[in-house]
Amino acid sequence: MIAAVLSIGTELTRGELVNTNARWIAEELTTLGFDVVEHETVDDDRARIVSIVRRLSESARVVVATGGLGPTTDDLTTAAVADAAGVDLFRDPASLEAIRRRFAAFNREMTPSNEKQADFPRGAHVLPNPVGTAPGFAIEIGTARFFFMPGVPVEMRRMFEDRVVPQIAPLVERTMHQVHLRTFGLTESRVGELLAGLERDEPRVTIGYRAHFPEIEVKVLARAESEQEAEAIAKRVAEIVRERLGDAVYGERDDTFPAYVGNVLRERGWTLSVAESCTGGLVGQLVTSVAGSSDYLLLDAVTYSNAAKTSVLGVSGELLRAHGAVSSECAAAMAEGVRRICDSDVAVSITGIAGPGGGTDDKPVGTVWLGLARRGQETRTQAVKLPGDRERIRTLAAYLALRWVARAAAGAGEP
Numbered sequence: 001m002i003a004a005v006l007s008i009g010t011e012l013t014r015g016e017l018v019n020t021n022a023r024w025i026a027e028e029l030t031t032l033g034f035d036v037v038e039h040e041t042v043d044d045d046r047a048r049i050v051s052i053v054r055r056l057s058e059s060a061r062v063v064v065a066t067g068g069l070g071p072t073t074d075d076l077t078t079a080a081v082a083d084a085a086g087v088d089l090f091r092d093p094a095s096l097e098a099i100r101r102r103f104a105a106f107n108r109e110m111t112p113s114n115e116k117q118a119d120f121p122r123g124a125h126v127l128p129n130p131v132g133t134a135p136g137f138a139i140e141i142g143t144a145r146f147f148f149m150p151g152v153p154v155e156m157r158r159m160f161e162d163r164v165v166p167q168i169a170p171l172v173e174r175t176m177h178q179v180h181l182r183t184f185g186l187t188e189s190r191v192g193e194l195l196a197g198l199e200r201d202e203p204r205v206t207i208g209y210r211a212h213f214p215e216i217e218v219k220v221l222a223r224a225e226s227e228q229e230a231e232a233i234a235k236r237v238a239e240i241v242r243e244r245l246g247d248a249v250y251g252e253r254d255d256t257f258p259a260y261v262g263n264v265l266r267e268r269g270w271t272l273s274v275a276e277s278c279t280g281g282l283v284g285q286l287v288t289s290v291a292g293s294s295d296y297l298l299l300d301a302v303t304y305s306n307a308a309k310t311s312v313l314g315v316s317g318e319l320l321r322a323h324g325a326v327s328s329e330c331a332a333a334m335a336e337g338v339r340r341i342c343d344s345d346v347a348v349s350i351t352g353i354a355g356p357g358g359g360t361d362d363k364p365v366g367t368v369w370l371g372l373a374r375r376g377q378e379t380r381t382q383a384v385k386l387p388g389d390r391e392r393i394r395t396l397a398a399y400l401a402l403r404w405v406a407r408a409a410a411g412a413g414e415p
Contacts, residue, residue: 001172003034004060006052008067008077009151010043021066021156028160030221033172034062044068049080057084057142062168064160067151069134071113077148078137082121085141089119092126095135102133127163131155138167145171174227179220179238180253183245184399188216194244198237204230205237213392214399215257218245247407257399258286258293261406265296265346268409273344274300274401275313275334277325277351278368282398298342303334313337326351326363328381331371339373346408347373348401352386354393368397372404 005025011017019041026036040056042048049068056063068077082089096118103110120126120137127136127147132155138147147164149156183191188211195218198207208219218241222234242249250260265272274283274297284300287293301312306325309315315333323329331349339347352368359365366386373379384400386393 001034001062002060003029003036003062003064004038004040004056005029005036006056006063006065007039007041007151008044008049008065009041010074012041012067013043021151021153024153024157025064025066025160028165029062029064030176031178032165032169033174033176033227034168044074044076046076046080046083049077050084053081053084053141053146057144057146060144062171063144063146064164065146065148066156069117069136069148069150071111071117071133075116078116078119078121081124081139081141081146081148085121085123085139087122090122091115092118092120092135095120095126095128098128098135099133127159129155129159130162131158136163138164175225175230176221176223177227177231177234178222179234181218181220181238181241181245181249182251182253182255182257183216183218183248184214184250184257185248185403186216186245191216191218191245191248195241198240202233202237204233207241214396218249247410250406256290258402259290261402262287262290262293262296264406264409268345270296270345270409271298271342272296272405273298273338273342273347275338275347275349275371276300276302277304277309277334277349278354279350279394279398279401280304282394283348283350283401286398286402298344299338301338301341309334309337314340324363326353326367326369328369328371328383331369331381332373332379333371335371335373336379339375343375345375346405347371348405349373350397350401352393352397354390354397356390366393368393368400370397370401370404372408374408 005022007019007022012019022039029036040052042052068075099114100110117134121139124137124139129135132150134150136149136159149159195207199205204223206221210217220234220238222230224230224233276283281302287297303309303312306320310317313334314337319329331351334349335347349371353359353365355365368384368386370382386396
């Protein structure tokens with residue numbers, strides 16, 4: 001069953017926005033069993049939209065499209081689709097009333113421009129939008145069934161799951177199954193080396209990779225005579241992937257690294273405190289992105305200056321003068337200081353040079369010291385040399401600190 005993804009918007013063709021919708025839709029369609037053979041992106045030009053819709057109507061069975069359903073003058077998708085289908089527009093009273101109610105719920109007055117969001121090509125089936133003002137619609141043109149949805153990701157995903165999937169899932173015989181494994185700590189090339197030979201040993205499996213800094217996602221896609229057989233194959237090979245990659249694998253498709261760290265802490269019954277310098281609160285931001293993180297996070301102290309390290313954490317001025325802020329001694333004192341303040345089970349610290357300036361021959365940009373303090377145990381430190389620009393260095397440092405915390409809670413070793 002051939003499927004295509006169509007993205008509409010000048011902000012996409014100009015590179016002003018990253019097209020995350022297309023990637024997400026393609027993965028969902030693949031999981032459902034479709035062969036996604038084409039991605040098209042077109043600007044907000046009525047004639048070009050018409051041309052692409054007509055071409056896709058002859059080559060695909062299902063086309064999932066996003067963008068151009070808003071109230072502004074450059075939102076031309078609905079009118080262009082009507083042109084492509086050779087029909088006029090009609091205004092749907094139920095959709096218009098739903099838009100009015102949504103504005104009223106937020107104590108806002110609906111402007112006349114929003115009324116056009118209730119217009120649809122004649123013959124189209126309306127796809128209600130429970131989380132936004134722009135409804136979508138489905139329409140058949142040529143050999144293809146088209147689904148047009150808003151470009152706002154949260155609205156698109158809800159509409160796709162609630163309205164599109166029930167209509168397209170019965171169209172394809174499910175003979176595939178895909179397992180997504182999320183990893184951190186290995187480069188993409190190293191992951192590939194460790195997984196070499198899997199596809200040769202199991203020809204019904206395709207291994208795919210997606211780098212999303214600083215993580216690597218491994219996708220195990222199996223094809224078989226039935227979905228049940230494909231699922232069994234994919235899960236079996238996924239276990240081999242886990243064995244080869246070790247604890248670099250932290251979860252599956254919908255898992256996040258901060259949630260994984262939090263689960264390890266919660267299972268151990270540990271509390272955490274953090275002392276940050278060059279990461280400027282990024283560790284705390286990651287940890288608190290998880291609902292319920294107050295169960296284990298007690299304190300995140302962002303001590304950017306030496307004065308703050310001394311006054312807040314108790315790092316001595318003599319230590320800083322002798323060894324500098326970017327040192328094993330300072331990292332240890334920071335971790336011990338923040339753990340002492342709140343009596344946490346474990347504390348982690350980060351101090352380093354994120355750049356672009358501030359590096360020296362002895363301590364170049366990317367030099368980072370991590371510290372780990374635990375109740376009743378000797379404080380440990382670890383130096384890492386991290387590549388990349390300022391944001392990459394900061395992000396890697398934060399992830400490494402959290403991985404060390406998770407490994408300590410799990411009884412493992414270094415970061």
